[in-house]
Amino acid sequence: xxxxxxxxxxxxxxxxxxxxxxxxxxxxxxxxxxxxxxxxxxxxxxxxxxxxxxxxxxxxxxxxxxxxxxxxxxxxxxxxxxxxxxxxxxxxxxxxxxxxxxxxxxxxxxxxxxxxxxxxxxxxxxxxxxxxxxxxxxxxxxxxxxxxxxxxxxxxxxxxxxxxxxxxxxxxxxxxxxxxxxxxxxxxxxxxxxxxxxxxxxxxxxxxxxxxxxxxxxxxxxxxxxxxxxxxxxxxxxxxxxxxxxxxxxxxxxxxxxxxxxxxxxxxxxxxxxxxxxxxxxxxxxxxxxxxxxxxxxxxxxxxxxxxxxxxxxxxxxxxxxxxxxxxxxxxxxxxxxxxxxxxxxxxxxxxxxxxxxxxxxxxxxxxxxxxxxxxxxxxxxxxxxxxxxxxxxxxxxxxxxxxxxxxxxxxxxxxxxxxxxxxxxxxxxxxxxxxxxxxxxxxxxxxxxxxxxx
Numbered sequence: 001x002x003x004x005x006x007x008x009x010x011x012x013x014x015x016x017x018x019x020x021x022x023x024x025x026x027x028x029x030x031x032x033x034x035x036x037x038x039x040x041x042x043x044x045x046x047x048x049x050x051x052x053x054x055x056x057x058x059x060x061x062x063x064x065x066x067x068x069x070x071x072x073x074x075x076x077x078x079x080x081x082x083x084x085x086x087x088x089x090x091x092x093x094x095x096x097x098x099x100x101x102x103x104x105x106x107x108x109x110x111x112x113x114x115x116x117x118x119x120x121x122x123x124x125x126x127x128x129x130x131x132x133x134x135x136x137x138x139x140x141x142x143x144x145x146x147x148x149x150x151x152x153x154x155x156x157x158x159x160x161x162x163x164x165x166x167x168x169x170x171x172x173x174x175x176x177x178x179x180x181x182x183x184x185x186x187x188x189x190x191x192x193x194x195x196x197x198x199x200x201x202x203x204x205x206x207x208x209x210x211x212x213x214x215x216x217x218x219x220x221x222x223x224x225x226x227x228x229x230x231x232x233x234x235x236x237x238x239x240x241x242x243x244x245x246x247x248x249x250x251x252x253x254x255x256x257x258x259x260x261x262x263x264x265x266x267x268x269x270x271x272x273x274x275x276x277x278x279x280x281x282x283x284x285x286x287x288x289x290x291x292x293x294x295x296x297x298x299x300x301x302x303x304x305x306x307x308x309x310x311x312x313x314x315x316x317x318x319x320x321x322x323x324x325x326x327x328x329x330x331x332x333x334x335x336x337x338x339x340x341x342x343x344x345x346x347x348x349x350x351x352x353x354x355x356x357x358x359x360x361x362x363x364x365x366x367x368x369x370x371x372x373x374x375x376x377x378x379x380x381x382x383x384x385x386x387x388x389x390x391x392x393x394x395x396x397x398x399x400x401x402x403x404x405x406x407x408x409x410x411x412x413x414x415x416x417x418x419x420x421x422x423x424x425x426x427x428x429x430x431x432x433x434x435x436x437x438x439x440x441x442x443x444x445x446x447x448x449x450x451x452x453x454x455x
Contacts, residue, residue: 065347250395
């Protein structure tokens, strides 16, 4: 029997399957949110759904990160894709039998959020096991291409498919995407890192293993600083996520908003493709800090005036910079963290990064409604100084809050450059003890991919 594919070729096969799975999930997630809003007409319901997409993932991360390191990335990916397919098939059955009720969305979103806590670190942990260190930046660039493409296509495709095949058809398409992802997992072999725990898995042992990853990171001040920086960056970016829609709709039409978001998404695709070819900056921390600085400036640009061209420029710079920041950051962790700790460490990073973002989602609305809009004026800006900063007209309280977040982002980037442990992270922290070219593993029958679901 021929040796299994390894290296970049194996990664590309794996990436294709996860790209299809991500596309299906993005389509169904967008369509489900629209469907829930059409049924209820409640923004509060939509907000609860968004919160449930983050909170369970944060709470489950200590356990799922440890499971990734115990099982290996391949088995964790198989389990997560099968579990997602089961959840979506359950939803499809509820819709097909007319038993669906709006409350069903809540447990479904919770389940998918927990599954995401397993799937995300498992894919990230697979990268350094398959890809030589010199190509990790390109591999992460490819992943950002997938993420950016689905973010652009999901609103367009989801809106069209809701009319063409209804929500039931979209859910079934998502199930098909999981099946295709499983086929690619059956076609590749991912080496398991050494040093994994062999004791029986139970909640306390998983938490102890997660604590081991925290102690490992805590002993490396540069990584702690990077984690704190990313939490602060996500807090500021969370306000942009929530407020970009009301900012544009305050002076323009929904179709203009769609155009702005689509063009911004294209900027993210272009930056991701560039990184997949270029590989990112040689000093990856410069990619994180430098493009975070650009990201903050882009936020300020979008808040300067009620102008579609300005906001579009800001969106392109923001999302393009975000792709470089995310790709460079992933490459740092994948090259610096020991492989047998990577699943837990990426889960820890997800907790630290997502918690401030969740807080921003919850705080942004009240901050606008109760502080910034009354302070600035709902329809006209009362202060000449504020008008000089953000222009005049409706919704400029939103713009002022976004400008504050942009300035804070710039400040965080400057502080990051000023802290030596973070600025010199690439040089001071040695790479993990992995080989330049991952070694192949013994091939196993393709049917074993499904058999691995059983713990």
